[in-house]
Amino acid sequence: MLALALPTGRVHRDALALLTALELPTGKLEKAGRSLVIEEGNYRYLLAKPMDVPLYVHYGIADLALAGSDVLSESPSSLIELGDTGRGRCRLVVAGPQELSSRFWSHESAIMGLRVATKYPRIADGYFAARGAQVEIIRLNGSVELAPLLNLSECILDIVQTGTTLKANGLVVLDEVAPVSLRLVASRRSSQLHWREIEKILERLVHSRKEEL
C-alpha cells in the first residue's frame, strides 16, 4: 500500500482533481469530512497542512506527496521531485505600495534594512541575499497583505493567484520570485523500493500533461 500525503487548503481541490486524472481512487477522499487518514484501494491518503506535507515524506510516513513548489522551497527536505503536475498554479511575488517601486529597483543600498513580511522567510532570505541586500524578515502565518497597511512591514513576499487581494489592499507586484505549481514528490527510499508502483503513477502524470499541452 502506497501512502500519499496531500495538502489541505487552497490546493486541496486541485490535488483531488489530479488524483482523479491519474486514475487513483478518490471516492472516500471526496467525503473525508474531518478524517485525516483515508484508506482507499491500495492507497492511504494523509491530509496535512501544506507546509507539513514534505516532512511526512522526508520522515518516511508517506511514500509520495503532492506539494506546492513554494512549500518545497521553503521547507527543505531530501525528496525526489518526480514531476510538475501543472496544477495549482500561482506566482510567488514581492509586492508593496506603488511608491516603493522606484526605491525597490534602485541600487541595493536603497533596500538595505527593508522590512519584509512573509510566510516564506527562507525564500525571502534567499531572494534578497541574491540581490546583495540584507533585509529584516518578519515571519507571519497569514493575512500577510495587512502588514504594509499597518506599517508592520514595507513590502511582502507571498503567493498571488489573481492579484485581487493585493489590489484590494493597495499593493502592486514589485517582482516575480518564482512560478508556483503542485509537484509530485517521493522519498528517496520509496523511489528505490517502490519504483514499480510509483512509475505507473508517474507515467500517467506524464501522459496527462502531454494531453493537456
Place this chain on the structure above:
Amino acid sequence: MATPAKNRLPRGCRAVGGAKARAMERCRRLFMSRFSSFGYHPFLPSGLQLIQATWERLPSSLRGRTICLTSPFGEPCCLRADLTLAAVAYLGAHHAPQERPLRLCYAERVFRSSPPPGKNFEGTQIGAELLGWEGEGADVEILSLLIRFLISLGISDIIVVLGDITLFRRVLQGIPSESARRLTLALQEGNLSDYRSVVRSLPSRFAAPLEELPFLKGGAEILDQGERLFGYGSVATLKNLKENLDDLGLGDRIRFDLSLARELDYYSGPLFDIYGGPSGMALGGGGRYDTLLSEFGILGQALGFGLNLESLAEASADESRSPLQAMVWTGGLKASQALDQAQRLCDDGFEIELSWQPSEIDSRRLAMLRGFSRWIDLGTRRVVDIATEEIRPLDDFLKEEL
C-alpha cells in the same frame, strides 16, 4: 537539585542510553568482530582534523556541514565529519604504497550538521574500507560481508540498491558543460522536473538515454535495459556483482537504480544505498572511490561504506534481554563471596548486574525496572522468572540452560 536547563544537552547533540544503547552496542560488537575476523583492522581516529588537510578532500556535500573550531594549540580544525577521510589519511601515512589491499573497520562518532529539516549534528557511524584494490573481488567482498552482517543482526527485508556512477558520466559525454552541470545538479538533488527540462533543451541524439535513465530502477532485468541503452559491456561490473552475490545466496537482496548519482567528485564506480527493517529504513550507503587514494599516494581504488549505528539498532531484531541476562541479588552474602559467585556466573556465559539492595523486594523491583526476565538470589541459590514468578534452584537452571 539541578534545574532541567542545567541537565540539557547542547542543541543538536545526542546522548543514548537504555535499551537503544544496548542494541547499538550489540550491533557495534558484532560488526567489529565480523569484520576484524576478515582482516579489517580496528581503527580509532582522531576527533579533530586539520582544515587545511581536510577541506578539499571532503565530499562537496559535507563541506558546508562540518563544525569548525580552533584547537588549544591555535590550529584551525574541524570536528571529524567523515571517517573515510580519516581512515585513508591514516593508511596513507602508516603504510607503503605497495602494501595493498589495506582494510580498516571502525565504530565512531561523526560530527556534521544534518541536512534540513534535521537538527542533529552528532551521530555514530560504523563502517569499513577496503583500500588499494579494484575489481569485482573487492566489491563482492565488501557487499557480501555487509549483507551477512545485517542478516546476523536479524534485520528483515534487507535491500541493497546498487548503481554505477560511470553510467551517468558516460551519458554526459559530448553534452555542453553547462547542461551537464545542470543535469548533474538536478539528478543529485532528485529534481526530475528540472532534469527533464534540461534534457528537452538538448539535441535529440543525447535525449534518449538521458530521458530513460531516471526510470531504470528495479530488479536484474534493468541491467539488460541499461546495456541496450548505454552499450555493450556498460553494466558488466554490476552484472558480475549480481552473479557473484547470487552464487553466495545473497542476490535476492539486490535491486538496481542506474540513476543513483551522488558525490560525482568523490565516487568513481559502483555505489549503493542500504535499507532494512519492517519500514525499509535507510541504514547507510557506500561505494567505490579513487581520487582520495591517489592524493595520499595509495595505488588503486577503494570501496567503503558507512552505516548509521542508531538506525541499525532500531532496525535490528529486539534482543535487548536474553535468558542469560539476569539481575543478581547478593542476598546478604559477604561482598567477596557474592563477587566470587557472580564471576562464576559470568564465566558460565551470564550477563549480570549485581544488586546490593538489603531487601529482596527492592532488588526484584529494580530487576523489573531494568527489564530483566530473571532474578537470581545468590544467598539461597534460586532463580526467579520475573514474569511468571516461577522459582527454580540455580544449579538446575544452569544445567538446563547452559
